[in-house]
Structure formats: structure tokens, C-alpha cells
Amino acid sequence: MSECGWLSDRIPAVALGRAEWTQQEVQHLSECRACQQEWEVVRAASRLGESLVPAADPEATAASVLHRLRRNREAGRRRRGAWGFAGFAAAAAVVAALWTGGTDRQLDRGPEGAPVVAGQLAIPLPELEILQPAELDSVLQMLDEPSAAAASADEPDLRDLNSDELERVLDSWEG
């Protein structure tokens, strides 16, 4: 490596006060215009913005950053809580739908005992259409009662279940 190359590698450390020139380097620097210019440029760059340092208050910056981090963590917890609630609500809706569907399957059987899919209950089915008003009322009553009971009885327990336990509950309900 040339003497200029060697000096070039040393300039940042000397400019930052982490090293000192040797006599030989001082001698070279005094004679080499290119190295003098490099020294001037790097030293100026190493000092850029020095006067800004006292203007920045690290304590205030630290307090502000920590405050934002705390707020961010709290917002994260709230988001997770909201997602957890939404997840629970979705699970509850699925459970309710399955429960209702299961009950419907038991109730809505055709003359040959063929099961009727829960989704089809929204459509006026022939099997239901042949029922008398009193019979329809009694079907409606039977549909309503277990759903309401299931919702109120299961909500607190479902909240405590993990996803595997929920899966097992759903499987047992589906038979």
C-alpha cells in the first residue's frame, strides 16, 4: 500500500481523536497536497453538526420516545384485545349456527326422515309448508329455546377455552 493509501486509512481515526499521527505521517502530510485535501475533507465531515449536539436535549428525547413506546404497547394490547373479542364473537357465532343447525336437523325431517340442511330453513320448505299453524308455532318455539339457552350457558366457558378445546367442543356438537 502506498504511503497515501496508508494515510487515507488512518485519517478518520485521527480526525475523530482516536489515534495520532506518527512523525513519518506528519512529514508526508506536510508534503502531499492530495493527502492534505483528504484530511481537510474528512476532518470537516467528522465535525459536521457538532454545534447541534447541545441543542438536542437527550433527556426530553428519551422521555418522549419512551412515552410513545408505552402508548404503542397499550394500543397493541387494545388491538389484540379487540381481535381476541372479535375472534371469540366469530367462534360464538359459528357455535350458535352449528347448534341451531343441529337442532334444525333433528326437527326438520321429511316424511322419509331425510335430514334438512340448516341453511335451507330460510327458504319456505315444502315440509314446513304442510305443517299446521300450531305445529309451526311449536317448531319455532323448539328452535328458539335451545339456542337462547346454549348462548347464555356456553359463553363464559368458551371464553376460557383454547383453540384445540374449542375444536373438540365443536366436534362433539357436530357428532
Next chain:
Amino acid sequence: MPGPPKPDTTTDPALVAAYRSGDERAAAELVRRHAGPLGRFLYSLGAEREDLDDLIQETLFRAFRRVESWRGGASFRSWLLAIGSNLLRDQVRKRRGKLVSLEDREIADGADPHADLAAVETGDRVREGLARLPRLQREVFILRAQEGSDYGEIAAVLGTTPGAARVHYHHAVKRLKELVR
């Protein structure tokens, strides 16, 4: 009675570990250590003086928010400076403005007004010259001139190779010498 242990004598990795364990004083100490150099780095890269506080805060906030992504391959400060540099780049891109305004000249304290004036003028020219350099040349040069980082660390932070970092540095020096002459 002795007070709580002060974290300011610990290393950056120890402070980061303490912060990750929930010690906010460790984060405050890291801010105290690095906010100043971060500000100078951003200023040297062309950040406007009036934007510095916001940039410093945003950089530190982002760094602590994803502090687990700092693996210790480069120093904490270099990692922080890289985040700041990316943030500044995004800001410049959004504004589509000029990187450097030299209207706001800094005056350094010192005993020799003539020498100081010369230093400020050289500093201004260097800063103006830096703004004209390609991004990698600029960042490599500042990391080396202000932080004294070696090429290996610069390469790790900027996603390049040590050899390429060396070339970027020398290109930057060459062009800055031409501009300052």
C-alpha cells in the same frame, strides 16, 4: 443508602437486553448515548435542521419498537444510523425536495474566529458536496468519517461488501476533494 444501579456503565448490548426485559432506564440511557451522534449523522446526510428532532425521535421510536431485530452483527449505533438514514430517505422521497439547504449555517464555538470561519465554510462545502453524492457513497463516507466504522461494519449495516464500501468511500473522498478545492 445507595440508589438504584445506573445502567450508563453497561455496554449497548447489555442495555438492549435490559430494555427487552422491561427496563425503561436502559432505553433512556441508549437514547442519551446515541441521540446526539444520530442527529449529526442525519444532518450530515442533508436533513433540515428543523426536522432533526422529529427524525431523531422517529428513528429511536422505530428502533426500540423492533429492537429484537438487532442481532448484534453491527454495533447498535450503526444499526440505529441505518434506520435513520432510511427514514430520511423516505422523507426526502415524499417531499421530492432538495436534500440540503445551506441557508441555515451553523457557527461553531471556538477561540479563533478566522479558523472557525474557514472550518465552517469547509464544512458547508462538504455538506453541499455530500448532497451531490450517490446515496451509498454518502452514507459510507459519513459512517467512516463520523463514526470511524471499519468497512466490515459499514458493509453489514448498508447491505454491501467491505470491498465495495472501500470503493464507495474513496469515490466519495475524491469527489469531495474536487468540490472543496
